Each structure stands twice: as structure tokens, then as C-alpha cells.
Amino acid sequence: MVSVKAPDHYANVMAALNAGKMVLSEWPLGKNAAETRELAETAQAKGIRTFVGLQARTAPHVQYLRDLVADGYVGDVLSTTLVGSGFAYGGTVDQSNIYLLDPANGATLLTIPFGHTVDALTMVLGEFADLDARTVTRRTTVRVAQTGEEVPMRTADQIAVQGVLESGAVVSAHYRGGLSRGTNFLWEINGTEGDIRITGPNGHLQIGPITLHGARGESSELAELPLPAAYELPALADARTSPAYAVGHAYAGIREDLSQGTHRIADFTHAHRRQQLFDRIEASAKRD
Template identity: 45%
Template sequence: MSTTGIVGRNSGTRSLGIGIVGLSAAGGWAAAGHVPALQAVDGVELRGLAASSAASGHAAGMAYGVPAYTSVEQLAAADDIDMVVIAVKVPAHRELVLSALNAEVPVLCEWPFAKNLPEAEEMAGAAVGIRTFVGLQGRTLPTVRWVADLVAGGYVGEVLSTTIVMASDEWGNPISERERYTLDRKLGATMLAIAFGHAIDLVSSVVGELREVVATTATRHPRVALGRTGQTVSMTAFDQIAVSGTLPGGAVLSVHHRGGVASGAAFTWAIDGTEGTLEISAPGHPHLSPLTVRGAKRGARPAEMALPDGYDDYASLGGPIHSLAHAYDAIRDDLSRGDAVVPDFDHAVRRHRLLDAIVRAATTGRRVSL
């Protein structure tokens, strides 16, 4: 993707200045994913950070060679910061996003966007007139874009059904104290929100949005081991999620997602149509793991298909860096060209509405329209 026309907010350079909230010298998601992704993409540059304390900010600033600000407001107001990235735990998203929006600077917020639907709606409502992005980077992955092109181009013919089976080794197996908050349904970082939310979003980018859902949910691991301490802690997050519904055109979608499995994480996705079938699989979470595609026309055996040239500009990168590099590449072009490839806060609300509908359908035993 081209960098033509990119100009920083006030910097007069071609690169977009990025400020990250939640970047720590001790590591973590922002350090492992966002920083190397920014380093790999032309036209974007880390220029500042904000941390939870002056001491941690100073350490991070020294580690990454950028100014450390004492608040998100100061970071967002800096002349050379053109976009603020919120890369902290979900419960803190609302406060930090609203603070960044006050500076009227573009904001990228990690997914899950909010703890719940009302909070998501509030945050999106505050962003009117401001460019926003949400970290549902699965839909910008090369293989996902290619599969979308295959389906749109008629490879499977008319889509009849799509079936997803997922297994996450989290949400049931021993967990660290740092990740303990993901067990609490009220804090918004659950299996439904994180793993299911990411997966259903990239699926929806190919086959379309669900029109209504029926669902069953359960928590089959009410107690989870806390590391190797010998203690167990309560889990209220769902570790079994079964969803079905219809897509535009009448195709049927079904998903079964199970957590705390002994065999490790896995993802399989079949798209069946009148003319053929596509099978997509990953060894882990599909928005972070390499995807394999197998295809078959009617009457043939499925065979592995190779990603064509022109889709992957960052093939040498792996894991989350590969995923985030494509997201930042698309964000750069969205901001310079006025495109809308990367999902925004309104899209995040749409995704939260789906998650909310799944919970309501499972609670009431009724079909819920979207």
C-alpha cells in the first residue's frame, strides 16, 4: 500500500506520529506487537507514550527512545502525535479513549473495545467527527482478504452455510495473576469478547453479518487454577459458546467455541456453497496465527491453496507482528486517502451488539434479531 500523501498533523513529515498508552519497558502486548509492527511499516513512527506512573513512563521512554507523558491528554495534545493507540486492559479503555478524543486526534483502541454495549455506545458517540479505529485486525490479514475475494468471485458459488469450530486453551487451564481479570465476565475481557469476538469479526468480513442468533452458553470450569500456587479462583466467563443464525441471502452460520481444552488452541472454518467448499484452519487464534486454506470444487477432494502474490507485504513477519503490521499499513492509507478499510468505533459497537445478543439469546432461550 502506498504512503503517498501522508502528512503528520503538525509535523510536516510524511510519517504519522503514533503515541501509545500502555507501552511498558517490562514488555507486554504493546511492546511485543505494536512496537515491532510500527518499525516494519513505512509512513508510521512511534513518537511518544503514556504510562501508569511517572517512574514507569520514564523507564519506557528510555527503553524506546521517545518522550514519556504523564497523561493521555498530554500525549494526545503533543504537536507530533497524529494518532493515539490505547493498548491497556479493557476496564481502562473508556476513560482513556474519552480523554484522547477530547484532543480531537485519531484514536486506535484495542479489542475488546469496551466492557459492555452501553459503554461502547458512549465511546462511539463521543467520537463523532473524529477518525477512529478498533483493533479487529483479523479482517486486514492477507489470507482473510483473499478468502473474501474468492467468495465474492464465486469460488464456492452461492454460500449455503458456514461452520466454525474453535478451541481455546485459555479460560479453564491454569492462569497467571496478570490475566486473572479475564475470568470475570463483568470486566469485558472474556473468551466471548476476545477470542470469539476476533474470530467472528473476520468470519463476518467474508460471509456477512448475522441477522439473528440463537445461542447456548455455559461455564464448565467454575474454578480455575492460579498458576502453580495450589489455589483456585472463580471464573464467571463462559467457556462454552454455541451460536447459530442466518446470514444475508439465507445461508446458515454455526459456531462452537470451547475453552480450557487439553489439546491446545485450534480454529477450523468451512464455507460450503453450490459450486464448492473452502476450508480455513489455524493452529491458534485466527487473527494471530498462520492460516491454511484448502479448497474444492464440486466432486473434487479439498487441496491446499497458495496465497497469490500481491496480498502479503509483510510475509517475513510472524505472529501478532504480522497481523498488526497489516493493520497499521491499512490505517496509514485510511488516514491519507480517506478510505475506510479498518473498522472504526461504530463497527466496534456493531460487534458488541452481536455479543450482547448472544448473551440475551442464551439467557432467554429465544432467537434475538440484530
């Protein structure tokens, strides 16, 4: 497993691939599209199984959400609205996280909190057919928590994406750096037959915890949608508020993939596909 800071992923992952080793890499896989593509192509050429830590898509509540939508809980999806706070990329930064402020390191608001969440969104609702985006740096400097020093904010602390999915559903998504005194994570899915609301304490869907509420048919008020036991590993049931909860389910998925020859867990090819979406967002932002 490669579990170092994002700028060092490429060298460590490539070394493992060249040694013929299967690799699980934390997300993001590479600093940019070129690194991600090369790693994916190398793994494919060598016939090596790979896994990438996009664990929001295997979190039990997200899996349940996907099935609710697929089974017609909301009917035809008309639109989805998302707002989230990135926790980092706000007014202060920990000394050890200053590297997050340089987009060249690949560990940005776009790739990490927004990236994990939009990966889950597309798994549940489908890929983007068209989009328009803004990436804006509203804070020019950030205060280092330990020293009080002001350092430059080089990366975007505001991301706004609007678009249309391949299904025709309309998307509006806004991520902002730091934390809000109001809403820090809200995702709504609105359909012809019902609505679902997903909430959490921050914009890192891959960490959670999250709660689902829904209503359909004649119901006019949202009610909690408890997670069915079938979606959860009993050994992790008491860890729902821990970051290890989603990761533990991802690890179980890797074990299943290796033992049964399935492909539940995102691999390097998927990582490259997701990086291409980020490139589309950044290209749209630059045009405007």
C-alpha cells in the first residue's frame, strides 16, 4: 500500500509496479493527468491488479443510496444539488499541510474532498455529459496555525460546477474551503416520485459519517432511511463515526475482488477516468 503525501505517490507506486507488485494507492493516484495515465498504462501493460482509495463509493450508506436510486425510490432523477466544505483550504492551515496550498502537488480542494464526493455522485447518478465550472481563489493568504505566519494561497478555495448528466439530470455543486457556521455537507437528489437528502458534518464524504433522509409518493416530509444490515460488516457496525469505517469496507471489497475475481473496487484505470473529469472542470474554468 502507498500511503504517503500525494506528491510522492507516483515514485512509490511506479517502483512497486516495476517490482511486479499489486498496489493499493491512496487518492489521488498522481499529481496530474499525465502521472495518473502513465501509472494506469504501466499497470495494464504488466497485467498487475491495482486499487485506489476512492472509498466513498464503497461506504455502506453510499452503496445503499445507489441502490435506492437504481430501484426507483425517487423515480426519474430530475436534478441533484450539492454543497460541501473542504475543512482544509480555509483561513488557517496546519504546518504539515502547507503543501495542500500549491496545486502542483495535486492535493487540492478539487481532487480530494470534491473529488471523493463527485466520484460517489457519478457512481450513483451517472457521468457528466456536459459541464460548466468556476474555480476561484478568494483568500490570497492563509495563516499557519502553529506560527501565525501568512503564506500564499495558490490553489482554488471555491469550486462551482453546473452541468447535465448522461441521464439528463441537472447538477449544481459548490465546494468551499474551510468550514461553514451553517451547512458543511448537503446533497439532495430530486426525482419525479421522491426526494433523498444526504447530510454529514463536513465535505469529506469518504470519511463520513453521513445520514440519509427520504420521502416519496404521498409523503410530504422527509424521514430517516436507516441503513439495512445487509450493507454493513458486523465488525464495523460500532465504527460508523470513525474514518476507518469506509476504509474498512473498502479493504473488505479488495479481499473479495482478489478472492473472487470481481472488480468492485476502483482501479488505476478508473483513477485516470476520474482525473479526466477534473481536467474538464479545470479547462472549463480557464475558458471562463
